[in-house]
Amino acid sequence: MASCSSNAANDIYRLMFKTAFSQQARSFSSSARSAKSSTNQFVLGASLIAGASGLAYYAVSPKALTDPNEWVSLPLIESKQVNHNTKTLKFALPTEDHVIGLNVASALLTKYQGPNDEKPTIRPYTPISDEDAKGYVELMVKKYPNGPMSTHLCELEADQRILFKGPIEKYKYEANKHSTVGLLAAGTGITPMYQLIRAIMKNPEDKTKIVLVSCNITVEDILLKHEFEKLEQLHPDRFKAFYLLEKAPNDWPGQPGRISKELLKTVLPGPGVKDFKAFVCGPPGFYAAVCANKKSPKDQGDLGGLLAELGYSKDQVFKF
Structure with missing residues (x-):
């Protein structure tokens, strides 16, 4: 892609996300009404109490993961092949009323120790199921040739169990804290981005705009593309996704x-937009190229890579 000046990039950005619909003010009015009799007042009061109790009952669901230090065993109930090396795995929660117990943006840990393993293997995953989903949690797992946990998970059969622990909070997201978020992902680094996108879009009070850049090797490697396309159709003024392919076919309509830097300058607001936030997730090589690797799971480290070269500050970037 040809290099663009910062003014041209900002013009493109403004055109891309020009507000399609204006906000309409709504007003509500109410008037007091007196009860006709004490009997009616009693019935109304009893109904309100019962209704409130019912709402409270259904609004609060038990959480499967309540202690970050406690492992919980969950059985596999469904496995689906997504592409040549990726599966979705659905695990049953303790009851049909349970939710997993994660907030946005947070992850969970999985643990497995084989009969010949000296120590257990522990790996983090971000579920693709909604945080409010009842009765199950769903993971998207890419099988790596030398990945002991991903291999074990992808080879699980129905009713076999895995240990889970969490929640592991990554970033405490707040609605409308950022005017725009840029989500830069490679491979299964797309899963925390999906969690964040879903949370933003299902909150009617959150007006945050989203730019997603999904980097993959081939067309078959693009994950959750159908889900993102539906969200783009529903929110064309707030959500835009770009897909990059290292091995793009001749008829590929996206970016090869x-x-x-040229792409990021075109699709992201400039570093002068102080309430902009970039989120990055992917393999170590992707981090190194885009923003520099973290020093440790809890230490973001210095900002480097493309985002630093473009002038963004450390405070404008979060590394999952």
Whole structure:
């Protein structure tokens, strides 16, 4: 892609996300009404109490994961092949009323120790199921040739169990804290981005705009594309996704190649937009190229890579 000046990039950005619909003010009025008799007042009061109790009962669901230090065993109930090396795995929660117990943006840990393993293997995953989903939690797992946990998970059969622990909070998201978020992902690094996008879009009070850049090797490697396309159709003025392919076919309508400064300058607001936030997730090489790797799971480290070269500050970038 040809390099763009910062003014041209900002013009493109403004055109891309120009507000399609104006907000309409709504007003509500109410008037007091007196009860006709004490009997009616009693019935109304009893109904309100019963209704409130019912709402409270259904609004609060038990959580499967309540202690970050406690492992919980959950059985596999469904497995689906997504592509040549990726599966979705659905695990049953203790009851049909349970929710997993995660907030946005947070993850969970999985643990497995084989009969010949000296120590257990522990890996983090971000579920693709909604945080409010009852009775199950769903993971998207890419099987790596030398990945002991991903291999074990992808080879699980129905009713076999895995240990889970959490929640592991990554970033405490607040609605409308950022005017725009830029989500830069490679491979299964797309899962925390999906969690964040879903939370933003299902909150009618959250007006945050989203730019997603999903980097993959081939068309078959693009994950959750159908879900993102539906969200783009529903929110064309707030959500835009870009897909990069290293091995793009001749008829590929998107961008070929790897993530670059030129692309980021075109699709993201400039570093002068102080309430902009970029989120990055992917393999170590992707972090190194885009923003520099974290020093540790809890230490974001210094900002480097493409985002630093473009002038963004450390406070404008979060590394999952």
